Amino acid sequence: MKDFPEPMERLIQEFKRLPGIGQKSAQRIAFHVHRVSREDALRLADSIREVKDKIKFCGICNNITDVDPCRYCTTPGRDPALICVVEEPHNVLAVEKTRQFRGLYHVLHGSLSPLRGVGPEQLQIKSLIARLKGGNIKEIIVATDPNVEGEATALYLAKLIKPLGIKVTRIARGVPVGSELEFADEITMQIAMEGRQEL
Amino acid sequence: MKDFPEPMERLIQEFKRLPGIGQKSAQRIAFHVHRVSREDALRLADSIREVKDKIKFCGICNNITDVDPCRYCTTPGRDPALICVVEEPHNVLAVEKTRQFRGLYHVLHGSLSPLRGVGPEQLQIKSLIARLKGGNIKEIIVATDPNVEGEATALYLAKLIKPLGIKVTRIARGVPVGSELEFADEITMQIAMEGRQEL
Numbered sequence: 284m285k286d287f288p289e290p291m292e293r294l295i296q297e298f299k300r301l302p303g304i305g306q307k308s309a310q311r312i313a314f315h316v317h318r319v320s321r322e323d324a325l326r327l328a329d330s331i332r333e334v335k336d337k338i339k340f341c342g343i344c345n346n347i348t349d350v351d352p353c354r355y356c357t358t359p360g361r362d363p364a365l366i367c368v369v370e371e372p373h374n375v376l377a378v379e380k381t382r383q384f385r386g387l388y389h390v391l392h393g394s395l396s397p398l399r400g401v402g403p404e405q406l407q408i409k410s411l412i413a414r415l416k417g418g419n420i421k422e423i424i425v426a427t428d429p430n431v432e433g434e435a436t437a438l439y440l441a442k443l444i445k446p447l448g449i450k451v452t453r454i455a456r457g458v459p460v461g462s463e464l465e466f467a468d469e470i471t472m473q474i475a476m477e478g479r480q481e482l
Numbered sequence: 483m484k485d486f487p488e489p490m491e492r493l494i495q496e497f498k499r500l501p502g503i504g505q506k507s508a509q510r511i512a513f514h515v516h517r518v519s520r521e522d523a524l525r526l527a528d529s530i531r532e533v534k535d536k537i538k539f540c541g542i543c544n545n546i547t548d549v550d551p552c553r554y555c556t557t558p559g560r561d562p563a564l565i566c567v568v569e570e571p572h573n574v575l576a577v578e579k580t581r582q583f584r585g586l587y588h589v590l591h592g593s594l595s596p597l598r599g600v601g602p603e604q605l606q607i608k609s610l611i612a613r614l615k616g617g618n619i620k621e622i623i624v625a626t627d628p629n630v631e632g633e634a635t636a637l638y639l640a641k642l643i644k645p646l647g648i649k650v651t652r653i654a655r656g657v658p659v660g661s662e663l664e665f666a667d668e669i670t671m672q673i674a675m676e677g678r679q680e681l
Contacts, residue, residue, distance in 0.1 A: 286575050286578075287546070287571075287572075287575070288536075288537060288546060288547050288548040288549075288552075288553075289548055290529070290532045290533050290535075290536045290537055290548055291533060291537055291546060291548075293529045293532065294529040294530060294532070294533045296529075297525060297526040297529045298526070300522070300526075301511045301514060301515075301526075302510050302511060302514050303507055303510060303511070304511075308502055310572060311501050311502060312500045312501060312502070312503075313533065314570070314571065314572055315500060315501050316500075316530055316533055316534075317533050317534070317537055317546060321534050323499070324530055324531075324533070324534045325530070325531060325534065326496060327496040327497070327499075327500075327527075327530055328526075328527040328528070328530040328531050329527070330489070330492045330493040330496045331493060331515055331523055331524070331526055331527040331530075332523075332524060332527050333489045333492065333493070334489050334490060334493045334512065334515055334516050334523070335515075335516070335520050335523045335524065336489075337487075337489045338487060338489055338490055338516055347486070347487060347490060347516065348487050349487040349488055349489055349490075350487075353487075354487075371513070372486075372513065373486075373509060373513055376485050376486070379485075
């Protein structure tokens with residue numbers, strides 16, 4: 284005998300597949316879904332279906348979008364000579380939140396990771412190079428994650444892009460603003476020391 | 483301009499309504515839904531719909547079920563003279579896991595809480611009393627939560643049921659097995675002292 288009625292068990296199993304949701308949370312959410320109005324529950328179900336139906340990738344920058352090209356690529360006033368390269372679509376938001384960057388984006392959809400079998404062919408690198416060759420691009424800001432894979436990807440891109448005569452920069456790594464030195468790990472601290480700037 | 487394309491925003495908002503899921507988790511899950519196969523995503527959507535369509539409450543014990551009466555009420559060999567009263571459907575599982583209890587259940591769907599406007603009429607108390615008057619019931623085990631509302635509900639039920647000549651018992655409260663006394667709060671400790679049993 285299963286713990287709960289079949290449809291409930293199935294819903295719990297489906298929620299458990301989602302990232303960051305374990306058995307207890309899945310149960311709690313499934314019971315919540317059962318408790319709320321039919322309308323509320325079906326709105327969730329329909330939103331899932333809608334994302335699968337309507338969200339695609341931008342033909343220029345590979346960001347997720349419901350219109351192609353995406354709204355970043357088509358916003359007037361953004362500088363097409365400046366491209367910020369990120370790993371994932373949600374990383375675009377992190378850069379946008381600074382409200383400082385007014386260039387365009389390119390989403391790689393991952394980072395180089397030989398251990399997980401991710402090589403340059405699995406990433407949107409070919410489309411980036413095609414973009415660079417096609418336009419008057421002055422600078423590529425590589426904003427991949429500050430971890431081993433992200434650094435490797437940044438170095439790989441720099442090697443590939445510099446010969447095209449385009450400036451390649453990397454976002455600064457160091458101690459995060461608002462934190463305390465006491466909690467900085469030694470590698471971050473070392474990079475912060477190396478990257479020191481004159482006041 | 484919204485952070486993400488409309489359908490993505492809607493899905494994030496829907497996930498945010500679920501218990502224990504904040505903005506970051508909702509984003510992470512929505513992106514996951516977008517990344518997985520269409521088949522996997524729609525299976526989640528369909529499971530939600532199925533729960534709303536097929537899960538109802540048992541006409542006898544008010545537990546959630548896809549057949550009425552539920553499988554607990556209809557399993558042969560369970561003792562119909564013994565009823566364990568719990569607050570929520572998932573509490574049934576906690577009792578079942580002991581593999582000791584072979585009676586039936588009654589789900590109240592909440593606990594008395596005047597502050598939140600939950601009185602006896604909002605709970606499945608009337609149906610419990612009807613059940614008691616209808617059958618040869620010997621004992622009611624009140625397994626409501628060991629908090630203020632759960633205790634109040636237990637006392638209320640005892641007052642209501644004892645006059646019917648039925649034994650009403652409450653699950654033991656005390657220090658949890660496997661824990662350390664050092665971490666027991668003072669009220670639990672006090673109750674554990676008061677409820678001491680001779681060895």
